Amino acid sequence: MTDFAYLIPLFPLIAFAVNLFFGHRLGSFSGWISVLTSVASSAIALPAAWVVAQGGQYSHEWLWLTLGNYDLNFGYLLDPLSATLLFVVTVIGTLIQVYSIGYMHGEKYYHRFFAYVSLFMAAMLTLVIANNYVQYFMAWEVMGLCSYLLIGFYFHKDSAANASRKAFLTTRVGDVGLFLGIMTLFVTGGTLSFVDLPNAVETGAPLLWLAAPLIFCGTVGKSAQFPLHVWLPDAMEGPTPVSALIHAATMVAAGVYLVARSFVLFTSFPMVMPWVMGIGTLTAFMAAYIALTATDIKKVLAFSTISQLGYMVTAMGLGGMTAGTFHLMTHAFFKALLFLGAGSVIHGAHEQDIRQLGGLFSKMKHTGATFVIASLAIAGVPPLSGFWSKDEILLEAYQEGHFVVYGVLLLTAFMTAFYMFRLVFMTFFGKARNPEIHAHESPALMTVPLWCLAIGAIFVGIPGSPFMDNWFQTFLTGEHHAAAIDWMVMGSSIAAGVLGIGLAAVLYLAKPQWPVAIANTFRPLYLLSVNQFWIDDIYSVLILNPFQAFGEFLFGFDRLVIDGLVNSSATAMQKMSKIQLWIDRNIVDGLVNLTGRGTVIGGDILKLFQTGSTQFYLLITCVSVLAFLSVELTSGFQELPLLREELYGISSFILDNIFPARWGGHNPFAP
Numbered sequence: 001m002t003d004f005a006y007l008i009p010l011f012p013l014i015a016f017a018v019n020l021f022f023g024h025r026l027g028s029f030s031g032w033i034s035v036l037t038s039v040a041s042s043a044i045a046l047p048a049a050w051v052v053a054q055g056g057q058y059s060h061e062w063l064w065l066t067l068g069n070y071d072l073n074f075g076y077l078l079d080p081l082s083a084t085l086l087f088v089v090t091v092i093g094t095l096i097q098v099y100s101i102g103y104m105h106g107e108k109y110y111h112r113f114f115a116y117v118s119l120f121m122a123a124m125l126t127l128v129i130a131n132n133y134v135q136y137f138m139a140w141e142v143m144g145l146c147s148y149l150l151i152g153f154y155f156h157k158d159s160a161a162n163a164s165r166k167a168f169l170t171t172r173v174g175d176v177g178l179f180l181g182i183m184t185l186f187v188t189g190g191t192l193s194f195v196d197l198p199n200a201v202e203t204g205a206p207l208l209w210l211a212a213p214l215i216f217c218g219t220v221g222k223s224a225q226f227p228l229h230v231w232l233p234d235a236m237e238g239p240t241p242v243s244a245l246i247h248a249a250t251m252v253a254a255g256v257y258l259v260a261r262s263f264v265l266f267t268s269f270p271m272v273m274p275w276v277m278g279i280g281t282l283t284a285f286m287a288a289y290i291a292l293t294a295t296d297i298k299k300v301l302a303f304s305t306i307s308q309l310g311y312m313v314t315a316m317g318l319g320g321m322t323a324g325t326f327h328l329m330t331h332a333f334f335k336a337l338l339f340l341g342a343g344s345v346i347h348g349a350h351e352q353d354i355r356q357l358g359g360l361f362s363k364m365k366h367t368g369a370t371f372v373i374a375s376l377a378i379a380g381v382p383p384l385s386g387f388w389s390k391d392e393i394l395l396e397a398y399q400e401g402h403f404v405v406y407g408v409l410l411l412t413a414f415m416t417a418f419y420m421f422r423l424v425f426m427t428f429f430g431k432a433r434n435p436e437i438h439a440h441e442s443p444a445l446m447t448v449p450l451w452c453l454a455i456g457a458i459f460v461g462i463p464g465s466p467f468m469d470n471w472f473q474t475f476l477t478g479e480h481h482a483a484a485i486d487w488m489v490m491g492s493s494i495a496a497g498v499l500g501i502g503l504a505a506v507l508y509l510a511k512p513q514w515p516v517a518i519a520n521t522f523r524p525l526y527l528l529s530v531n532q533f534w535i536d537d538i539y540s541v542l543i544l545n546p547f548q549a550f551g552e553f554l555f556g557f558d559r560l561v562i563d564g565l566v567n568s569s570a571t572a573m574q575k576m577s578k579i580q581l582w583i584d585r586n587i588v589d590g591l592v593n594l595t596g597r598g599t600v601i602g603g604d605i606l607k608l609f610q611t612g613s614t615q616f617y618l619l620i621t622c623v624s625v626l627a628f629l630s631v632e633l634t635s636g637f638q639e640l641p642l643l644r645e646e647l648y649g650i651s652s653f654i655l656d657n658i659f660p661a662r663w664g665g666h667n668p669f670a671p
Contacts, residue, residue, distance in 0.1 A: 001047040002058040005076045005129055008045050008086070011037040012121035019118060023111025030111035031101040034118045038097055041125060042090040049083035053475060059131055059195065070190070077131035077194060080476045081260055084325060085128040085253075088332045091456070092249045093121050095449040099340050100241040102445030103347060107239075113153060117245065120146035124250050128257070132192045133182045136258075140178070140222070143251050144171055150246060151238040163234035170231040174221020178258075181214030185265070194261055201268045209269040215262055216276060223255030223309045226283045230536055232306055236298040240343030243298060248305050249336040253328050256312040263321045277317025281405050284310030286533060288415040292422075293519075293529040297342045297352045300423050304378065305335060307412060311393055314405065320396035322473045326464045327389035333456035334377035334386055340453065341371035344446055345427060349439040354426040356437065361428040363439045366447040368428045370454040375424050377457040379417035380497040385461030387493070392464065395489050410496050417500025425508040 015037035023030040052058065061075025097117060104113055120143060127139035152164030186192050188208040189200030201208070219225065224232040235247050246252070259266060259276070266272055287306035294300040308331050315324030344367040346352050349360060361368035377384040380391070390413060397406040441447065464472035466485050507515050519526040531537070 001044050002051055002078055003060075004044055005048055005058070005060070005078055008041045008048075008090075008129060009122045009125035011040040012118040012125065015118035016115050016122060019111050019115035023115055026111060028101070028105070028110065031097070031104070031114050034114040034121075035094065035097045035101070037118065038090065038094040038121060041121070042094055045086040045090045045125070048078055049086050052078050052080060052083040061131055070186075072134060072192065073132065074135050075131045076129040078129065080478070081257075081325065082128050084329055084476070085257060086125070088253075088329055089121070089124050089128060089250050092332055092336050092453070093124075093245060095452050096241050096245045096249070096336060096340065099244075099343075099446050099449040100239075102443045103241055103343055104239060109153070113150075113239065116146055116149045116153075117241075120150070120246060120251070124254070127254060131194055133185065133194070134192055136261075137179065137182060140218070140254065141175065143246075143254065144168065144175065144222075147171070147235070147246055147251060150242040151235045153238050153242070157237070160237040163231075163237040167231040167235050170228050171221040174217045174219070174228055177214045177217020177221075181211045181217065184208070184214055185211040197262070198264050201264055209272065212262070212266050212269050212272045213275065215258065215265070216272070219255035219258050219313065220279065221255070222258075223252050223313065224283075224306045225255070225279050225310065225313055226286060227535070229283060229287065229306050230539065233299050233302040233532075236296070236302050240298065240339060240346060243302070244336045244339035244343070248301070248339050249332040252305065252309060253312075253332060256309065256316065256324060256328050259313070259316045260321050260325050263316070266316070267319065273317050273319065275317070277314055277402070277405060280310045280313030280315075280317055281408050282310070283307070284314060284412045285408050285415075286310075288412045288419065290529050290532050291419040292415060293526065294419075295353055295355050297345060297354050297357075297423065297427065298339070300354070300419060301335070301338050301342060304338075304416065304420065307416065308335065308378070311390065311409065311412070314409065315393045315396055318393075318396045318400050318402065318405070320393065322476045323389070323392035323396050325476060326392055326461075326472055327386075330377070330385035330389040330457075330461045330464075333453055333460050334374040334384075337370060337374040337450060337453035337457050338378070340446070340450055341367050341374065344442040344450065345371075345439075347442050347446070349437050351434070351437055354423060356434040357427045357432075358430045358434075359428070359432040360439050364428075364441045366441060366450060370447075370450040371428065372424060373454045374457050375420040379420055379501060380413055380493055381501075382494065383462075383465075384458055385456070387497075388461035388465045391490055391493050394493055395486055398486065398489050410492055413493060414496040414500045417497040418504050421501045421504035422508055425504055430509060430512070 012034070015034045018033055019026070019030045023033075026033065048058075057080075058078040059075060061073035064072050064074040066072070097114070100113070100117065104110055107113065123139045123142035123146060127136055127143065130136040130139060148164050148168040151167050152160050154160040155164075182192065184207065185200070188205040188211065189197075189203065190205075191197065191200045221228045232247060232252070236243055238247075266276065284307045287303045287310060291300050291303035291307065294303055308327070312324040312327050312331070315321075315327065342352070344364065345357070345360065348364055348367070349357060351357060373384070377386040380387045382388075394406060394409055394413075397403075397409060462468055463475075464470060507518075528534075
């Protein structure tokens with residue numbers, strides 16, 4: 001199957017084309033086309049991943065274009081890291097698409113939804129198996145496009161349209177840094193290939209270190225790390241399966257995968273790693289703290305996703321690439337399950353404000369049971385998957401001597417358990433708060449994927465546990481790592497989870513009046529969480545409002561000055577044109593017309609003399625002669641002696657031929 005790896009992203013791409021052009025005619029079958037092509041990709045990807053798990057690395061490439069003396073090859077790379085992501089994306093992606101058939105039933109743009117999802121699957125799978133940064137970046141940007149389209153799927157709602165625009169622009173900020181990092185790596189290291197990256201690092205080229213923080217900018221944007229995390233909560237405006245697929249399980253994890261893929265670059269420049277660790281730790285704590293007071297079921301999970309991504313990034317900054325990738329895999333299962341469970345609640349109760357919910361477990365047993373399993377997994381309760389992967393990160397921080405980071409992550413684990421079971425208790429247990437909500441269980445198309453993901457949330461962490469001799473770590477690194485249990489770390493982790501769950505039970509089951517009293521007592525801390533550290537407000541004051549004001553200034557300048565000058569010039573030209581039109585009509589055309597009219601009049605006059613009659617011409621000649629004669633007689637023929645001779649000859653001819661009878665023989669013109 002490794003020889004056919006290039007087909008893995010091709011099948012979803014075909015589904016995208018079919019649904020885009022013919023989906024409106026296929027009806028509900030368009031969803032099954034996406035599912036079937038995803039299954040086809042899985043049929044190649046999973047055996048290929050299994051082959052890689054047996055040991056080995058497989059790649060193939062072909063020439064795409066030549067950049068100077070450098071040949072840029074496109075191809076695929078199958079190694080333990082890409083095999084892990086292939087397993088995650090194909091399995092979870094297929095289950096979410098099956099779920100979507102039931103969830104999106106009856107939607108107006110049903111086929112368009114599955115076209116976008118298939119395009120996303122094609123891009124994500126291309127990114128996973130890409131063997132170079134350019135191919136990776138192209139797939140990365142297509143995923144960003146799909147995110148924009150799916151967040152704004154309900155584009156008729158202003159909130160969805162604004163959220164899609166916010167997500168697109170915010171992540172583009174990080175993508176600019178990623179692009180500059182790739183270019184820096186190419187210019188200084190002379191390569192764009194993942195395989196050749198170790199050789200480029202060994203050259204020790206000047207400014208090569210700059211590529212690492214620039215590439216990390218892409219991770220900050222795509223994986224919603226501080227300070228570019230603000231787009232992910234608003235992205236919940238999209239359909240819930242989108243939140244599960246793109247904004248929890250796969251796409252947002254692509255930023256963590258980018259660091260893992262570039263790990264040799266990051267570890268070669270130790271001064272970069274503390275920044276990675278610091279941003280991840282801050283993001284993990286901050287997002288968990290905000291989730292403590294969130295009331296929208298999807299917003300709670302959104303901030304939880306940001307926090308868990310912070311865990312992964314922290315692990316990368318600590319040098320624990322295996323721990324970060326392990327948590328990426330387990331988190332994909334239980335967070336996809338949580339989002340699909342939230343979608344099932346919204347589908348069955350038509351409400352997503354947890355303050356309006358309550359007592360749903362008796363009406364939605366499948367949804368409730370699977371949601372509790374996922375919550376136990378993310379809370380780090382053993383032996384579920386989240387316990388093993390979270391403990392790997394805590395152990396990494398403790399063993400590396402970063403005790404402050406360890407303490408912050410442990411506190412974050414406590415908050416995670418608390419806010420997740422606050423969500424569980426307020427949604428599925430206790431009394432129904434709104435009697436108008438008549439919830440019902442979701443159809444099998446939605447509940448079967450929930451149970452499949454629940455099985456993954458329980459068991460997918462076992463390969464990385466000490467009981468399996470850290471098989472996952474050996475698989476990723478190719479080196480055997482002896483299993484070791486730090487009972488202090490494990491005990492503190494379990495205690496944090498249990499205490500968080502217990503406190504949530506007290507506040508939201510036993511003493512539901514206490515949360516309001518606590519919020520009033522610790523008002524500043526409560527407002528800090530509710531207002532999300534005022535980060536969006538700070539951005540509005542420092543960035544959005546100034547740019548908006550500057551834009552309005554430019555608009556006014558353009559309207560009053562630029563357009564004013566243009567309009568004034570146009571008005572002046574219009575008036576000048578009117579003057580020119582008057583001159584043209586009355587003077588130029590007047591002279592031309594006068595000349596023509598004079599010619600016509602002159603012609604009419606000349607017509608009177610050009611009759612073609614010989615007698616008329618002789619008459620004219622006679623009259624002319626008589627006229628000359630009268631002039632000569634008046635002047636006494638003194639001034640025109642030559643003319644007199646001519647007249648004499650002409651008059652003699654006329655008198656002799658025309659008036660011979662009356663001619664007396666005496667010519668007055670005789671000399």
